[in-house]
Amino acid sequence: MAHTLTPARYLVLLAVMLTASVGDTLLSHGMAQVGPVSLSHLGLLLHALANPWIIAGILCLLGFFASYLSALSWADLTFVLPSTAFGYIIVALLAHFWQHEHISPARWAGILLIVCGVGFVANGPSLTEHPPVAQPPGAALDPLLGTEPLGADPVAPHQIGPRA
Amino acid sequence: MTSAPHVALTSPLLTWTTIVAVAATAVAGDCLTAGAMRRIGDLDDIRAHSGLTGAIKAVISSPLFLVGVLSMALSFFTLLFTLSRVDVSLAAPASASLTFIGNAAAAKLFLHENVDRRRWLAALFVCVGVALLAR
Numbered sequence: 001m002a003h004t005l006t007p008a009r010y011l012v013l014l015a016v017m018l019t020a021s022v023g024d025t026l027l028s029h030g031m032a033q034v035g036p037v038s039l040s041h042l043g044l045l046l047h048a049l050a051n052p053w054i055i056a057g058i059l060c061l062l063g064f065f066a067s068y069l070s071a072l073s074w075a076d077l078t079f080v081l082p083s084t085a086f087g088y089i090i091v092a093l094l095a096h097f098w099q100h101e102h103i104s105p106a107r108w109a110g111i112l113l114i115v116c117g118v119g120f121v122a123n124g125p126s127l128t129e130h131p132p133v134a135q136p137p138g139a140a141l142d143p144l145l146g147t148e149p150l151g152a153d154p155v156a157p158h159q160i161g162p163r164a
Numbered sequence: 165m166t167s168a169p170h171v172a173l174t175s176p177l178l179t180w181t182t183i184v185a186v187a188a189t190a191v192a193g194d195c196l197t198a199g200a201m202r203r204i205g206d207l208d209d210i211r212a213h214s215g216l217t218g219a220i221k222a223v224i225s226s227p228l229f230l231v232g233v234l235s236m237a238l239s240f241f242t243l244l245f246t247l248s249r250v251d252v253s254l255a256a257p258a259s260a261s262l263t264f265i266g267n268a269a270a271a272k273l274f275l276h277e278n279v280d281r282r283r284w285l286a287a288l289f290v291c292v293g294v295a296l297l298a299r
């Protein structure tokens with residue numbers, strides 16, 4: 001099948017979910033130390049930049065943005081977003097096993113739903129293949145879109161379930 | 165005092181207007197950056213060809229990407245504004261869920277991604293899952 005991901009690209013997706021969840025957790029830990037920031041004391045935000053937890057969180061989120069953009073350069077938005085929703089589960093599991101937070105049955109149900117959602121897209125192709133438009137004959141095909149033009153039919157062959 | 169000001173601050177209209185605004189700006193940001201990355205092409209190829217600085221230059225010189233980042237920043241500040249008036253347990257999951265569904269629709273409309281049944285289901289499942297996580 002076209003556009004199944006290489007192991008290196010799965011690592012990038014893993015980096016997206018890990019850096020996002022760990023970065024957010026670090027920021028939240030740091031801001032809990034800094035204390036509440038009100039509109040009249042915005043200077044406190046600059047003070048927060050000196051907190052090592054905040055610095056680590058920002059570095060994590062920079063890594064997140066870089067890996068997120070890199071993922072978007074070779075996969076569809078509607079593939080990347082659900083795949084990386086796995087990060088929500090990582091946060092919940094971290095909260096449960098590390099911070100010993102209580103996870104209610106409703107939350108476990110939410111985790112289950114997200115796992116199912118991720119499973120749906122992970123089985124599908126990661127990139128929509130568009131038929132090349134107005135390509136001069138013999139021109140080099142876009143390496144991103146592969147070498148197999150689909151023709152004018154907008155319905156992709158990998159669409160599941162034929163309409164009855 | 166006949167009406168307390170905080171009642172007006174958390175009126176359902178304002179609550180949902182701000183939540184929808186957060187989601188709409190987030191969807192705009194995601195779609196614009198995704199569109200920019202699609203135009204720029206595979207970053208792995210660019211990096212192999214012109215190095216990491218070349219890849220960074222290709223990304224930040226894209227106007228579409230810059231507008232996308234601007235939308236993301238706008239979404240962040242709208243979220244801050246929302247959080248100052250609406251409970252985080254409602255605002256965060258509601259806007260995240262709306263963003264998932266909005267992104268699926270916008271990716272189909274504007275990015276012409278093939279949002280097939282399995283991707284719709286994924287967006288729907290994640291959306292409901294996020295809402296449940298916040299309970």
